[in-house]
Amino acid sequence: MTVANGLEYAVRMESVVKTYGKGAATVHALDGVTLGLRRGSFTAIMGPSGSGKSTFLHCAAGLDRPTSGRITLGDVELTGRRESELTALRRERIGFVFQSYNLLDTLTVEQNIVLPLRLGNQRFDPAFLAEVVRSVELDVPLDRRPSKLSGGQQQRVAIARALVTRPEVVLLDEPTGALDTRTARQVLGTLRQAVDRWGQTALMVTHDPVAASYADTVVFLTDGRIAGELTGASPDRIADRMTHFGE
Ligand SMILES: Nc1ncnc2c1ncn2[C@@H]1O[C@H](COP(=O)(O)OP(=O)(O)OP(=O)(O)O)[C@@H](O)[C@H]1O
Numbered sequence: 001m002t003v004a005n006g007l008e009y010a011v012r013m014e015s016v017v018k019t020y021g022k023g024a025a026t027v028h029a030l031d032g033v034t035l036g037l038r039r040g041s042f043t044a045i046m047g048p049s050g051s052g053k054s055t056f057l058h059c060a061a062g063l064d065r066p067t068s069g070r071i072t073l074g075d076v077e078l079t080g081r082r083e084s085e086l087t088a089l090r091r092e093r094i095g096f097v098f099q100s101y102n103l104l105d106t107l108t109v110e111q112n113i114v115l116p117l118r119l120g121n122q123r124f125d126p127a128f129l130a131e132v133v134r135s136v137e138l139d140v141p142l143d144r145r146p147s148k149l150s151g152g153q154q155q156r157v158a159i160a161r162a163l164v165t166r167p168e169v170v171l172l173d174e175p176t177g178a179l180d181t182r183t184a185r186q187v188l189g190t191l192r193q194a195v196d197r198w199g200q201t202a203l204m205v206t207h208d209p210v211a212a213s214y215a216d217t218v219v220f221l222t223d224g225r226i227a228g229e230l231t232g233a234s235p236d237r238i239a240d241r242m243t244h245f246g247e
Contacts, residue, residue, distance in 0.1 A: 007039070007074065007075060008036075008038060008039065009036040009037060009038055009039065009072070010037050010038070010039050010041075010073070010074060010168045010169045010201035011036070011037040011060055011071070011072070011073055011168070011169050011201070011203070012035075012036045012037075012070075012071070012072040013033050013034060013035045013036075013056075013059070013060070013069065013070070013071050014034050014069055014070040014071075014072075015032050015033075015034055015068070015069040015070070016030050016032070016033045016034070016059060016066045016068075016069035016070070016071060017030055017031060017032055017033075017066060017067045017068045017069055018030040018052075018055050018059060018064065018066050018067050018224075019067045028223070028224045029052045029055040029224050030052050030055050030056060030059065030066065030224045031052075031223065031224035031225050032069075032224075032225065033052075033056065033069070033221075033224070033225065033226055034226075035219065035226060037169065037201055037203060038201070039199070039201055040195075040199040040200070040201060041201055041202075041216050041217065042192065042195050042201075042202045042204070042214070042215045042216050042217075043202070043203050043204070043215055043216065043217050043218075043219060044203075044204045044205075044206055044211070044212035044214075044215035044217070044218045044219070045057070045203065045204070045205045045206075045218075045219050045221060046205075046206060046207070046209075046212055046218055046219070046220055046221070046238070046242060047220055047221035047222055047227070047245065048222060048245055051221040051222050051223060051224065051245075052221050052223075052224040053205045053221055054173070054205065055224075056205075056221065057171055057173055057203070057205050059071060060073075060169070060171060060203065061090060061094055061096070061171055062078045062081070062086040062089055062090055062094075063086075063090075066079075073089060073093050073094070073168050073169070074093060074168045076089060076093070091116060091119060091120050091165075092120060092165065092167070093167050093168040093169070094167050094168065094169055094170075094171060095116070095161070095162025095163060095164075095165060095167040095169070095170040095171070096162060096170075096171055096172075096173075097155070097158050097159055097162050097170065097171070097172040097173070097175045098158070098172075098173050098174075098175070099173060099174040099175065099176075099177035099178050100178065101146070101151075101154045101155055101157070101158045101178075102158065103146035103154055103157055103158060103161075104146070105145050105146055105147045107145075107146075108142060108143045108144060108145060109138075109140060109141075109142045109143070109144050109145075109146060109149070109157050110129070110142035110143065112146060112157055112161055113129065113132065113133070113142075113157060113160045113161045113164055114129060114161075114164060115161060116161060116164060116165045117164060117165060120165065122165070124164070128164075129164070132160050132163055132164050133160055135160075135163070135190075135193070135194045135197055135198070136156040136157075136159050136160045136163070136190055136191075136194055137156065137190050138153065138156040138157060138160060140153055150183070151178055151179050151180075151183060152179055152183035152186060152187050155175060155176070155178075155179065155187050156187065156190065158175075159175075159187070159190070159191055159194065163194060163198060163200060166198065166200075167200075168201065169201045169202065169203055170195075170200055170201070170202045170203070171202075171203050171204075172191075172202060172203070172204040172205070172206075173204075173205050174205060174206055174207065175187070175188075175191070175204060175206075175211075176188060176206070176208065176211050177206075177207075177208075181210075184208075184210075184211065185210070188210075188211055188214040189214070191214065192214045202215075209235040209236075209238035209239040209242060210235045212235075212238050213233065213234060213235045213238055216231060216232065217229055217230070217231045218230045218231075218233060218238055218241075220241060220242075220245065222245050227245065228241065
């Protein structure tokens, strides 16, 4: 279905180039990337080390400015925005999940989850909070400190925090990199369900073909360019494709 007002995509990148350095030392971290993330889609980005995955994620988040090209978040173009505008956009329109959870231990689990709402001066509805907690299958007392939880539980808290503002897109950087295989799969299964339930758009950088297989589409980057994509692929098929990129 095409949405007439152009809001078919949560994120659009058009001919995005990001270079670092000058002259002979110039590195093309992104070398003309065009990609649209459809609303409600879950996309994984894979590629060899140095292929531009982090740069891609940072540009999508407005943390890094492209050298040229356009990036649009929903109906807002990021190009030319002031730093303060980008900060506000990130708070309102992006949820982040990192490998290292990044939870504050001076706050309880509940306070961590609702922190993005409080920073944005938004009120929260306790019924909605309960629903978010349920959707990430977080089965711990909400008044506990994050450091008292297992890694898998801490990552569920981080995912709940990313979902609670109903952002335009949730960006995940190696979200299961610190978890053992079994816990990683449980967390990815929960993430997949939550994404489906909320119609949430998500973009995940990962090295792990099993993690990538939870996404609808896997986009492969090599040397800052999109080198292909797979939809609905098994871990074996994804791993096979990665092997051909020399990893
Ligand atoms: N701040 C920077 N200054 C100079 N070069 C940089 C900078 N950030 C990234 N690069 C270069 O840009 C290229 C892409 O880096 P990037 O970190 O995006 O790759 P990646 O695919 O995320 O790698 P990894 O899987 O190892 O994290 C690399 O050649 C890297 O050395």
